[in-house]
Amino acid sequence: MTDTVLVTYGTTNGSTAEIAEAVADILRKDGLTVESCPAGSVRSVAPYDAVVVGGGLYAGRWHKDARRFVRRHRDALARRPVWFFSSGPLGDAVAEGDIPPVRGVQRTMNRLDVREHVTFGGCLKEGAKGRMAGMILRSGKGGDFRDFGAIEAWAQGIADALTHA
Template sequence: MPTSVLVAYGSTNGSTAEIAEAVGEVLRKEGLTAEVRPAPSVASLASYDAVVVGGGLYAGRWQKDARRFVRRHRGELVERPLWLFSSGPLDASASERDIPPVPGVKKAMDRLDAREHITFGGCLREGAKGWVARMIIRNGKGGDFRDFAQIEEWAGRIGRELTGK
């Protein structure tokens, strides 16, 4: 039974990092050892039995650190149970229906034989980095659309699958 899970994330403004922390917390409650780390800080997957990778969505692409992580660790990722998540829609759509992965994430899913992908709502707050983000906020389209009940339910399913409960 896998016991050690890495939750790696690519996050520009912190929203995806908060989702990753919530996933890690649920996995620990399910009896697993879960380490939550920014994707660039992970040198090896040798000490992990399973991996969850998340990335924010920006202009239809996964955040660059998440993309680089799956490329850099592709050989190790195919040897472990793997789940992927994206965060990004700045509306309630992710809570209302299943949103398929963007093309680059779909390609990673297929190459790495990921077990599942889910898209969660995003969050864009005042003070966000980037010209586009500031324009979105200025136009009144920011806000927090993350559904933590949905995030926790998904993470719980992963935990139960890994523990066999």
């Protein structure tokens, strides 16, 4: 059984962090020890038996902190079970079907033998940082498109895999 899990993320406006916390909560409910923190603050993955990495999607790329985390810790990640999630599509695209990982995330998944990737809907609300976010909000296309039921179900699958390993 895997005991200690890191859930880490790259986010600009906090919605990816909220998804990561929901994942961490489900893992804790299954008796796992979980630390959830921003990807930029992780110095080592040595204390963890498994890792979940999430990144907000911006212009077709994972958040820079998630990309840097994976690059910095790639050797250690290759020796652990790892799961990835992305967040960010606005609208009903996620509800209409599975969205594959963006190209850079797919390449990293192949190198690290990542167990699974899922894309969750994003959230963009008034006050969001960034020029592009402002443009999206002014066009009326913002909102919260996260499905916490789907997030919790995915996290439960990770918990099941780790507690029955």
